[in-house]
Amino acid sequence: MLTSNGYTLDDSPSRLGRMEPVPDAIRRDKDALWDRLRRDGYLYLPQQLDPQLVASFREYYFTAMADTGITEHGSDPAVGIGAQGEIDRAKIRAALFDEIVPGERYAALTGHPDIRGWFEWFLGDDVHLHRRKIIRHIRPGESGIGTATQAHYDLVYLRQGSERVLSMWIPLGDCPVEQGGLTYLEGSHHWALAAERERGDRPPAASITADLPALAEAHDARWLLADYRAGDVMVHSSYVVHASTDNVDPQGRIRLSTDIRYQR
Template sequence: MSRQAVTSNGVPIPFTPELFAPLADSTPLAGDLLALRRRFRQDGVVLLRGFLDRRKVLDLRGAYLSRFPDGLFAAGSTPEEGIFSGRVPDGLPAHGVRGHPAHAFVRERLFASFADQPVLRRLAEALLGGPVDRLPRAILRHFHAGTLMASRAHTDHAYMTRGSERVLTMWIPVGDCPMEAGGLVYLEGSHREAAERFERARLGSDRAGDPRPISHDLRATAQAVGRRWLWHDYEAGDLTVHSPHLVHASLDTVTDAMRVSVDLRFILRGEKADTRWMKEWAGDDGA
């Protein structure tokens, strides 16, 4: 993918300064939690590079991908490298449904011990300003080249309307994830936009009957509100934390390496959680 045009869900978006800008790096604020919280409130997102141990993240990648048949991987490559063979093995159930490795993996102790690392909890507490609980519904995403499938522009709030807004999401790439691998992009300052301002973008959505996503068309989404998509070439160990009101989406995976990521959500303790997020994720749970 040349960076003159990137795509999301197969729809090109010119990679121009009007539509894209780099995501601010908040790593220098990691030691000053008040400043980090101010940045989080102001921008609706913080990027912390190398926040997690790279080796631990790559071990998680290897552990997850090793649950797939060898045919998923290019000859001579390891599960941790996650190089797509170009062919999904016959009989593999749809992503995340019972019988697919992601469904079992998010229910394993290994996954829970990664998600429950004290360093993540402490970060959530610093940003939400008090003790937190992790919501059990943790999503494992896995994209590979050739599908032109990516996350549509949306806010997390649209999927969590039955509970408190005092929640946050951590997005953790499980492996290196440059833009070409399907990097997450954030619509700058969009946590301060009224939802109605996106109506024009919604009209062109490929999911017109579903009020939750805004659109698969990231150019139309950005232009509806005159804002830019913030991008980053993520490396294993990086993470972002975002507000439930910040619009985000992902780009198509066009690299040989598959894109794996985890979303973790935390809620301020004592707040009412949306019950759909109180049970473990399944690819077909509809939430």
Template structure:
């Protein structure tokens, strides 16, 4: 059986294509580049970079063939919805531009109404199949537990045999022209445990710089900490217990749990750039809801310094109409309390 091929990529544009988010274009002054790292670099160097930047962008951590096999399986499963351009290979994930993109809403893109099915009846087949993909063996048992990723997190975190990939993951597609992900940080959605998890954002296939990939706020981990402290102080001032405060955080945010639906507005408000990348199949970005450490050469968790990485995504304007596919995989230290709400 031949290996699946990568989706087409437009020729490199060194003038940098214009990037769009939910509230319009990002001005060039608002955009910077993520710093790439090699998984083969010494762990102490990677840990230091992780603590200083709030993320590590690992090039080629996963075998490309494994990533493309998962992409092929996903779009083969979604093809009955009519989302793919007729006559194209499922692994390419090319959107049928003759269709209305509103019928193919991305999961977790902040649809009005919270957790209701996005797109309503028109997107029923597409959304239901996208949700079903979370439980299929090729994803839940093979891709989410890929040894290259699990082994790296085990060594990087120092958790060893206590490293647990949790089943609550978020497999997101983003059809060209649909709503992007707003500004948030992961601890918003992980209130019921200690902040001792690591998120691996994994693009499943190439994602061009203007193809809807994740963007990280420059030094957003320090800003996230400040916001978290402000929310905590406000909750305590209202006389809430610790448990009540956990469930009250979203009062400070939108009904979808976002800090802001508009990344451009958010960048202007705080005077910080959004960091972007031209992702390739096999790349992984590690960030945490809280990056907690006492020194730069360890990410020992449970100490007092708290960092919270803020991120969002661009609108998918890929020139070849490639559907962006990616997943959030989360790992916890099972020897400590962790958020089991929704864990099945």
């Protein structure tokens, strides 16, 4: 049973499905990738990054968070086992915003040649990395409204930029479905774009809903999931609706991820 913000997802075949990764045969075919992105709203790129690069950053992150209470005392920071006790939110903010986010390790990851170079190739130009870069960790067992990412599409948060911005979501470690990875509402970029262009809708910078099952029902669509591995990335349109599920990982691992945005 999968939940998001406490809502149980409908697991019937008409409401829940699996994402298809980009086939190896077209990984270097730019036109085919653009066709796929326009059709699906996302590109699932397995092993775009060296898994060791991701594993190294995961270990660095949880080492920096060692005295915040989010990881099990004495556990291996490379694994990131979630603790169940109290956390020190002030120390978490300090580690994030004083050390990790402005630090060289995060800059090296988000600007890595396998990321920045890929966008330069795919967009066919010099590229700009948006300052809106987000790192999220979710411990197992956390649930309720506001825990998992609610349904939204990215453009509502990027109104001062170009609508031709692409997001990349990077799981920082293996992230099977039970760990609460990103999920996409199938075909949602078509109706989101149509609403903005045809009716002039400009939704505010806010999520659509925390109730993923109701949104799927309203649009007669499926939420699409995947078992991500360290090194996999997702590239998606600024119009595709996405969210995350709750972390119920039986091994107790924290879900760690980052999302970044590039444009010409």
